[in-house]
Amino acid sequence: MIKTLLLATLIACSSMLSAQDLKIISFNIRYNSWNNIDGENGWPYRKASVAKMIEQEKPLAIGLQEALIDQLQYLDSALPSYRRIGLGRDDGKEAGEFMAIYYNTDAVELLSGETRWLSATPETPSKGWDAACFRTVTKARFKIKESGKEFIYLNTHLDHVGKTARAESAKLIASLAKEIEEGTPIILGGDMNSTIDDEIFQSFYAEGLEAARELAPKKHSDNRITYNAYGKDKGVVIDHFFVRGVKVKSFRTLDGDYGVPYISDHYPIEIVVK
Structure with missing residues (x-):
């Protein structure tokens, strides 16, 4: 009886601790190409597995890159x-790729949100x-329903061609x-199209943002490739979290x-923070 009570207490404590953790995912979902250039890796063949991943991992929030409106509408129904x-x-409406953030309405409340363009005119499509x-x-900006605490999630996708654009975009994000008040946690994630040793990230470090991959305990971290190119090349690590x-x-x-060989040409990355 004592052992049973002790086990129940340990389970309860474990659940209580895990409930304080925040699981966040960043995922370049790969756009749904109109001419099916991805063949068997195209969106129609992997969309159910994308939803399965999200359902299985149960993140508090997930930031998507490259998502088009039809992909989002599918996920709206599936999740x-x-x-x-x-x-x-x-166009600032439904045209083109979204840097969408999905959030679990059972766990968090959306307090405010906005989209900024990574350009010299950030408030207009440019x-x-x-x-x-x-x-x-x-x-x-989210509020955690259980604790009442707030945090900021920034989701982005830096350009794959322009070196100056990546550097200036990083400065804008920084x-x-x-602008965010001290004491409010910040999570920044996305496809940065840059390896972690790129100088553009100095803008983040200057504002106190640190690379989450390096902050995590070694036994609970990895440095695996994130861009997999559907297995066509050796891949590279270009998706990152900063906190x-x-x-x-x-x-x-x-x-x-x-359920499929690849759910995208990028692997999702996930952090658990407290």
């Missing part, structure tokens, strides 16, 4: 516990510097972090089996 924030990058594409960052004001308990690259 009834989640709502999203974000705008299409081409292309910045030498970028090949319009690029955006989605900013959301300026958003600078301020939280303790990183774990960092994972989600390269497991979700």
Whole structure:
């Protein structure tokens, strides 16, 4: 009887501790190409597995990159516990890729949110510097329902061509972090199209943001490739999380089996913070 009570107490304490942890995912979902250039790796063949991954991992929030409106509409239906924030990058409405953030409405409340363009005119749809594409960052402020605590999630996708654009975009994102009051945790994630040793990240470090992969305990972290190119090349690590004001308990690259060979040409990355 005593052993049973002790076990129940330990389980209760474990559940209580885990309830304080925040699980966040960043995922370049790979856009749904109109001409099916991805063949058997196209969105129609992997969309159910993307939803399965999210249902299985149960993140508090997940930031998506490259998502088009039809992909979001599918996930809206497949994930009834989640709502999203974000705008299409081409027109500030539904055209083009979204840097959407889905959040679990059972666990968090959205307090505010906005989309900024990574350009010299961040409040209007625009292309910045030498970028090949319009690029955006989605900013959301959440309140955790259980504790009442707030945190900021920034989700972005830096340009794959323009070196100046990546550097200037990082500065712009860092300026958003600078505006956030001290003491409010910040989680910044996305496809940065840059390895962690790139100098552009100095802008983040200057505002107290640190690389989550390096903050996590070694036994609970990894440095696996994040861009997998559907297995066509050796891949590279270009998706990252940066944090301020939280303790990183774990960092994972989600390269497991979700029912198809690849759920995207990028693997999702996941952090658990406290």
